[in-house]
Amino acid sequence: MAAPDGAPAVALRDLGRAYGERVALSGVTLELPRGATLAVFGANGAGKTTLLRVLATLLRPHHGSARVLGRELPREGWAVRGRIGLLGHEPLLYRDLTAAENLRFHARLHDVAPGRAAELLDAVGMTRRADEPVRALSRGMAQRVAICRALLHEPELLLLDEPLANLDPGAAGAVEPLLGRASGATRVLISHDVEQGLGEADLVLGLRGGRPALLAPVGEVSEGDVRGLYR
Amino acid sequence: MRRAVSALVRKDLRVELRTGEAVPSMLLFSVSTFVLFHFALDARSVEGDLAAGVLWVTLLFAAVLGISRLFVAEREQGGFDGFLLAPVDRTSLFVAKAAVLFAFLVAVELIAVPAFAILLLQPSAVQALPELIAVLLLADAGIAVVGTLIGALGIQTRARELIVPILALPLMIPLAIAASRATSPLLLEAGAGALPGSWLLVLGLYDLVFGLLAFAVFDYLLEE
Numbered sequence: 001m002a003a004p005d006g007a008p009a010v011a012l013r014d015l016g017r018a019y020g021e022r023v024a025l026s027g028v029t030l031e032l033p034r035g036a037t038l039a040v041f042g043a044n045g046a047g048k049t050t051l052l053r054v055l056a057t058l059l060r061p062h063h064g065s066a067r068v069l070g071r072e073l074p075r076e077g078w079a080v081r082g083r084i085g086l087l088g089h090e091p092l093l094y095r096d097l098t099a100a101e102n103l104r105f106h107a108r109l110h111d112v113a114p115g116r117a118a119e120l121l122d123a124v125g126m127t128r129r130a131d132e133p134v135r136a137l138s139r140g141m142a143q144r145v146a147i148c149r150a151l152l153h154e155p156e157l158l159l160l161d162e163p164l165a166n167l168d169p170g171a172a173g174a175v176e177p178l179l180g181r182a183s184g185a186t187r188v189l190i191s192h193d194v195e196q197g198l199g200e201a202d203l204v205l206g207l208r209g210g211r212p213a214l215l216a217p218v219g220e221v222s223e224g225d226v227r228g229l230y231r
Numbered sequence: 232m233r234r235a236v237s238a239l240v241r242k243d244l245r246v247e248l249r250t251g252e253a254v255p256s257m258l259l260f261s262v263s264t265f266v267l268f269h270f271a272l273d274a275r276s277v278e279g280d281l282a283a284g285v286l287w288v289t290l291l292f293a294a295v296l297g298i299s300r301l302f303v304a305e306r307e308q309g310g311f312d313g314f315l316l317a318p319v320d321r322t323s324l325f326v327a328k329a330a331v332l333f334a335f336l337v338a339v340e341l342i343a344v345p346a347f348a349i350l351l352l353q354p355s356a357v358q359a360l361p362e363l364i365a366v367l368l369l370a371d372a373g374i375a376v377v378g379t380l381i382g383a384l385g386i387q388t389r390a391r392e393l394i395v396p397i398l399a400l401p402l403m404i405p406l407a408i409a410a411s412r413a414t415s416p417l418l419l420e421a422g423a424g425a426l427p428g429s430w431l432l433v434l435g436l437y438d439l440v441f442g443l444l445a446f447a448v449f450d451y452l453l454e455e
Contacts, residue, residue, distance in 0.1 A: 058312055060454075082318025092309035096246050108238035109317035133249075149313070 007070045009034040009157055009186035010055060016063030017050050024050040025210045026063065032203060034156075037187040039201030039218070041194065041226050047210040048190045049089070052159045055188060056086045069157060082110055085155030085185070087163050091146035095135040099126060099145040102134060103152060110153040120148035125174050139166040147175050151183075158183065161190045194226045232326070235319035239327030244334070246304060253300045254338050257293040261343035264289045269350040276353045276420070283414035286347055287370070287407050290340070291400065294374045297335045299395045301328055301382035315453065325379055325449040332382075333375040340367055352418060359417040362426040366417070369434040370410040376441045377402050383452040402441075409433040 010032040017025040025047040032038045040048045053059040055068055057077035066073040069080045086092075093102045103117035121130050124144040134142055143166045150158070163179050164172045177183070181200065191197035198204065204221045206214030206229040214225055247253055268277075268285050277285060305311045314324055344367070348357045378399060385395040409430045416424030 056312075056316060058315055078318075081316055084316065086312070086316055088312075090309040090312070092313040094242065094246060094304055094308050094310065096249050096304075097242065101242075101245065105238055105242045106313060106317070109235055109314065109319055111234060111318075 007034075008032055008067075009036070009069055010038070010188065011067040012064065013066075014064035015051075015054065015061055015066050017047075017054055017059060018062050023210050025054070025207075027211050028064070028205070028207075029212075030203070030205060030215060032186060032188070034186050035184065036202040037181065037189055037200050038203045038205055039197040040188065040190045040205045040207065041192075041197060041214070041229050042207035043230050046207040046229070048207055049161060050210075051207070052086070052088065052161055052188060052190060055157070056084055056159050057081055058086075080157075082153060083156045084159060085150035085153070085157070086159045087146060087150040087179075088159075088161045091134070091142045092149060093134045093142060093145060096133055098131050098133055099137065099141075099148075100130040102145065103148055106149050106152055112153050116152055117148065120151060120178075121145070123174070123178060124148060125171065140168060140171055143167055144171055144175065147178065151178055156185055158185045158187045160187060162192065163189070164193075164196070194223050198223065198226065232320045232323045235317070235323035236327045236330070239314075239324060240330050240334075243304075243327065243331040247331075247335070252303075253297045254335050256300075257296050257335065257339045258342055260296055261289050261293045261339060262346045264292070265343070265347050265350045272351075277351050278353070278418055278420045280411070280415045282352060282418040283411040285351060286344070286414060286418075287411045289347075290336075290343070290370075291374070291403055291407055293339060293343070294332075294336060294378055295396045295399055297332055297339075298378040298382045298399055299385070299392055301332055301379065302386040306386045311453070321450050321453055322446060324453070325383070325445055328382065329375040329379040329445075332378050333371050336371040336374060337368075340371070353420045355420050355422065357418075358422060359426070363414065363417050365426070366410060366413045366431070366434070369431060369438065370406060372438045373406045373434060373441060374403065376438060376445055377406070380441070380445045380449065380452070383449065387452070406434065406437050409437065 008031040012028050012030050015025060015028040040051060042048050050059065054061050054066060057073055057080060060074045069083055071079045100117065104114050107114050107117050121127050124147060126141060126144050129137060129141060160179060189197060189200055198218060201218045204214060204216055204218055205212060206226060208229055213229060381395055381399040385391045388394050413427055413430035416427060
């Protein structure tokens, strides 16, 4: 199942995606080596979330090609599901189930031992609230549970859309070893925090109106270059 | 597939037990409708074709309520995405949802059918219980299969509450005919007649054809 040796974790060639007549993403070409981090910047509506959903196999590319973990999307999407962890705007948790029940449900879908759920809840400091329905949790707590959900199956590729949103500094510190470089996973990170995003990145992609306006190794990108994307 | 189906069914049943969003409304609708028929028909009891028609039309409309709710959590709480990211056969979602809808229908009928008998039938018309249960289960299987397909289709649209009955009820006309014809001789005041095997066969074929159709197209319904 693993990508062939040396194959990039993500390889995009002229990738495009539209919603009806509106082009949300176009002309994205890049290669991301395994274990590296791609930081994606851009104003609202720039196509960042669309890119993430294509990589997660949730949206079909309409143009160009996308290879993820050595597999062609969407044809071989089945082969990479379960190797990707997605943390998006929505926590993908059932509000009427408890945090622990949600994680046990996803653990069963991913054929992961239920003990892993308890281990992750402990790591993000949610053990005490594990038996409360998600609807009773604050946004930050739900985000911590969502992080557990995304990491349950120890994914090789992490797709993170503002992963620290709603987290207080203590919680952000607690999830850092799980989501940060130490996780060892290849990461695609969407962030509006320029400093934090650049600090995490190996490669930087800036999108404007769905098109790449900036693509360079992090060493060649300044904060000003990134801030320019939001003007 | 078994692991995923089991996880999905357990999740749905747990959510329903906790929220009571589907079964209580289906049950309340059924019993209320039988009460309305009890007064509106101006008869002490009904039998045969009329009784079967009242029973099945009521149960089908109640089923539509359940179908409309079937995928709501998946759509509104990101369950579709969570499921689609898992390395499981997508058909398992269809099997699980159909099983859950079937369970909801059985749960409703456990109370609604006795209520129907009390409100609209003479005691002598309730003699063929095993045969009636067989018809109910075969028809429930058909409703579950078609309802799951329509529910998955309807949830993709904004006008879910409108689309589901518009699509489901015409598709269920063959089922309504077969179920009513099969039930009619079982609800005679003069005593139950024989269960018409040909209509049971029609119900079985309906279940089979729509089951196969659902297996063939459900994957596409989950596409964006």
